Amino acid sequence: MDTLLANVISIIKFSLETFIVITASIILVFNYFQAKEARKMERKLNISLPGSVSLALNVQMILSLLFLIAALIFLFLI
Amino acid sequence: MKEQNNDFFLKDRLVEAQIRKFMLFENEDLIFATREHLLPLLVRLIRSSFLSLVSASVIAGVLMALFGSITLSLSFFLLVTLIGGTAAIRDLIHWSFHIYIATSKQIIEVHYSPLLSEAVNSVLLDQIRCTEIDVEMYGFIPELLGIGNVELTFDRPTHKEEFVIRDIRSPRKIASLLSGQIHQSPQVVSQPSTLLWTRGDENNKYKFIGDSKYGYTVG
Numbered sequence: 001m002d003t004l005l006a007n008v009i010s011i012i013k014f015s016l017e018t019f020i021v022i023t024a025s026i027i028l029v030f031n032y033f034q035a036k037e038a039r040k041m042e043r044k045l046n047i048s049l050p051g052s053v054s055l056a057l058n059v060q061m062i063l064s065l066l067f068l069i070a071a072l073i074f075l076f077l078i
Numbered sequence: 079m080k081e082q083n084n085d086f087f088l089k090d091r092l093v094e095a096q097i098r099k100f101m102l103f104e105n106e107d108l109i110f111a112t113r114e115h116l117l118p119l120l121v122r123l124i125r126s127s128f129l130s131l132v133s134a135s136v137i138a139g140v141l142m143a144l145f146g147s148i149t150l151s152l153s154f155f156l157l158v159t160l161i162g163g164t165a166a167i168r169d170l171i172h173w174s175f176h177i178y179i180a181t182s183k184q185i186i187e188v189h190y191s192p193l194l195s196e197a198v199n200s201v202l203l204d205q206i207r208c209t210e211i212d213v214e215m216y217g218f219i220p221e222l223l224g225i226g227n228v229e230l231t232f233d234r235p236t237h238k239e240e241f242v243i244r245d246i247r248s249p250r251k252i253a254s255l256l257s258g259q260i261h262q263s264p265q266v267v268s269q270p271s272t273l274l275w276t277r278g279d280e281n282n283k284y285k286f287i288g289d290s291k292y293g294y295t296v297g
Contacts, residue, residue, distance in 0.1 A: 013145055020153045027160055030193075031167075037192040038171050045175065045188065046099040051086035053170045060167050064160055071157075074149055 017075040024068040031061045088173075090115055090247055097179050100186055109180040109255050114245045115225045119173045123166050130162025168192060178243045180256060185230070185241060201241055203260060207233045211260070213253045228253045230260075 035057050042048055049057075092111040094101075101108070138155040141147070168191065175190035183204065189197040215226030226249035230241040246252060 009145065013147065013150060016141070016150060017153075020150075020157055023157055024160070027157075027164055031164060034164075034168060034171070034192045041175060041190055041192070041196075045190075047092070047096055047175065047177070047188075048085075049171065049174050050088050052088060053167075053174050056167055056170060060163055063163070067156055067160055071153055075153060 017071075020075065021068070021071050024064065024071050028061070028064040028068055031057075031064050035061060088116055088119075088170075089113075092177065092179075097177070100179055100188075101181055103181075103183045105182070106184075107182045109182065109259055110252060111177060111179045112243075112246050112252070113177055114173060115223070115247045117219070117223060117225060118245045119169070122169055126162055126165055126169070130158055130165070134158035134162070178246065180252075180259070182259060185256075187241070187243075199241075201232075209233045211253050211257050213249045215249065224248050224250075226250075228256065230256065 038049060038057065090113040092113070094108045094111070097108070097111045134155045134157075137158060138151040141154055142151040145151075172191045175188060177186075177188045179186040179188070183202065185201045185203065187197070187199045189195065189199070210229070210231035212229040212231070213226055214229065215221050215224075220226055224247060225245055227245065228243040228249045230243075232241070243249070243252065
């Protein structure tokens with residue numbers, strides 16, 4: 001019984017870890033396309049985004065990429 | 079060619095050089111070009127940050143209690159925070175591209191949300207008749223800071239009969255600028271109908287005096 005419970009917890013934990021990695025990938029892809037669309041709209045409308053917004057956009061993309069890499073390493077490799 | 083915008087900080091007012099692409103007519107002068115005031119944006123950002131931090135903390139706490147895994151809890155905390163950050167960035171981009179422009183010839187609303195929606199609404203001032211210009215300011219802080227809406231009502235079904243400029247700085251000043259411009263520009267007025275019949279002198283009978291230009295000639 002204890003083994004069964006331990007196995008169930010282990011499976012749930014693995015599912016959650018997979019969920020984290022998949023969600024992080026989706027966020028990264030979404031941020032990439034969001035940035036790309038924003039640049040496209042800048043060219044189309046001839047209106048530049050404020051520098052702070054551009055910076056936040058780039059920082060968000062880098063952070064989501066770093067998070068994905070860290071999640072892969074710490075959840076699956078270590 | 080894209081105009082270089084050297085602004086780093088968020089500014090709600092734009093200059094002519096930034097919106098030149100929208101000025102299509104000759105002798106078109108800019109009256110104002112503005113975004114939503116910063117305060118509603120800040121309120122939304124603070125609210126979404128607070129919600130995402132609270133949700134992240136609750137989820138991390140529950141996972142820690144259930145599984146006892148610091149790595150898993152921390153990962154979920156950071157994941158939810160990242161989602162909140164993405165939503166905040168989307169809001170910032172939407173704010174940056176939501177612009178109201180008024181020139182001597184037209185009023186334009188540009189509205190863009192990345193990957194979700196895009197709209198450019200334009201009302202030509204010489205094709206409409208503006209019946210009302212209303213200014214609304216609700217709340218203590220908006221009244222104090224001068225944030226409100228300007229509502230333009232037209233006499234014909236254009237732009238859903240109302241053009242609302244929401245949450246802008248100095249709405250009274252904007253309304254008076256618009257009022258001055260709209261009343262100045264030649265608007266659509268009812269053309270006097272071509273007189274086809276006139277009351278005769280004897281017995282009040284009508285006498286046909288001419289034809290209209292649509293299929294007939296004017297007498």
